[in-house]
Amino acid sequence: MSIAALRDENERLKALLAQTQTALSEHQGALAASEEARRRLEVILGELRRDKFGAKSEKLRPDQYHLPLEDVEIAQGVLDAAQEKAAAIIQGRSRGGSDQARHRNRGCLPSQLPRVERILEPASTLCPCGCGAMTKIGEDVSKRLDVIPAQWRVLVTRRPKYICRRCSGPVVQAHAPEHVVPSGLPTEAAIAHVIVSKFGDHTPFYRQAEIYARQGIR
Helix, strand or coil: CCHHHHHHHHHHHHHHHHHHHHHHHHHHHHHHHHHHHHHHHHHHHHHHHHHHHCCHHHCCCHHHCHHHHHHHHHHHHHHHHHHHHHHHHHHHHCCCHHHHHHHCCCCCCCCCCCCCCCCCCCCCCECCCCCCECCCCCCCCCCCCCCCCCCCCCCCCCCCEECCCCCCCCCEECCCCCCCCCCCCCCHHHHHHHHHHHHHCCCCHHHHHHHHHCCCCC
């Protein structure tokens, strides 16, 4: 087993130990709550006996009967939940490493997103004792979600003019492209972005203006 695999196994065992200790603490807390509920149940039973056999001045009101019983039900529910969680952790201990890896999954990054890889090599891969170059035995790979903020640009369209200097022919020039807003500054893509932000992302125009102002667009 490689050093990286041993390190992963050590981290997995540490995480499992922490989960077991947490479940044990919750189980002990539930037991304490159940014991308190049992004690209060004994108190209410004593009150019921006194209500039946004692003097009238010591009797309970009917609306007082259900109060301790509700505490018992709550404590029993907490105890059952703690027992189920402890059983799930104990069962998970016997599962394979692949199943544990699924429990540690913090999210799935979409496969269609482009990947930009960078390799961080040590300062030197030569053996300190002078044996020569060391051999790669594995690697640790981490993935994080990154973003490139939207960047505005200026689309410059040039239409050169041509003329024949040997004759008096006409000037030749490409036709100007048609725009959604004649003589307007925004392109079709910019207009579509503003509309989608307003009606698709529910971003008001004044907020968009503030966002664009941070890039000097006013």
